[in-house]
């Protein structure tokens with residue numbers, strides 16, 4: 001199988017590319033290195049079955065050639081991270097919407113299967129508890145920048161489903177909940193790498209908001225396994241799947257756990273959302289997936305619990321001082 005991984009120099013894309021190479025696939029990565037890094041691909045960069053193209057998914061010419069030459073596209077390239085999206089609003093919408101349009105247009109032209117990596121952000125600020133794939137979306141006003149990420153990814157999903165229904169393009173949509181592990185950077189607002197770095201350097205661990213918001217975390221290996229299995233499963237075509245863990249934790253408990261596991265002297269401090277992000281910032285109180293659908297189709301359950309994930313991330317930051 002020859003696979004194209006867009007955004008393959010990023011956190012999730014690089015682990016996915018490695019797993020595909022490991023099982024014998026040929027892999028081409030396209031990445032513009034805006035938030036990704038070539039170093040993330042160092043373990044496979046010399047492999048004969050691997051190639052890297054530095055470029056943007058917004059280039060139709062390039063994408064036409066790359067998509068023609070592969071059998072399946074794992075579309076992960078996107079503007080990611082609440083902070084990044086707020087700081088780069090035009091670029092984020094453009095990459096997430098126009099980039100996906102280009103991928104789907106050529107995938108349809110050459111009849112290639114597409115996996116879209118969507119996000120739990122599409123659920124917005126619904127207070128429903130466990131999110132199911134067909135739950136309603138509740139998002140805030142367009143004046144609040146963070147919701148553009150949710151809407152751009154929702155539009156990607158609409159586009160994928162439209163191509164599936166109207167042009168019979170085989171698409172699979174994964175709605176990823178917080179995924180973590182080595183190589184994830186805390187620069188754009190991701191909470192676990194940020195807390196771990198702060199704790200390891202005995203700086204205050206900074207909680208945005210009151211810390212009572214809940215999140216669930218999934219280890220990268222579990223996420224990659226889910227993506228690959230879904231792409232292999234014919235019954236997944238035309239469907240959306242939550243990918244994540246059902247075990248929730250409050251951000252305050254997460255901060256305490258990180259401090260304990262790192263043996264840090266850090267204090268915990270609270271920063272109002274408006275100071276951390278932007279005026280009028282809204283967050284969702286709870287974000288936990290219902291993973292019944294993916295479990296019934298492919299028997300998926302994450303192997304890693306939060307303690308195991310944190311041990312891995314702490315070890316990574318200790319080793320690399322990244």
Ligand SMILES: NC(=O)c1ccc[n+]([C@@H]2O[C@H](COP(=O)([O-])OP(=O)(O)OC[C@H]3O[C@@H](n4cnc5c(N)ncnc54)[C@H](O)[C@@H]3O)[C@@H](O)[C@H]2O)c1
Nearest residue numbers: 007009010011012031032034035036056057077078176179
């Ligand atoms: N990490 C998570 O918890 C999480 C949660 C939900 C969804 N996702 C989705 O998973 C995907 C990967 O996210 P990640 O966490 O690995 O982030 P990441 O920032 O590490 O990866 C995104 C990659 O896309 C590349 N990219 C951005 N714009 C590009 C462009 N125009 N052309 C080519 N490459 C471009 C970046 O350089 C980067 O390498 C994204 O689609 C994201 O929306 C991630």
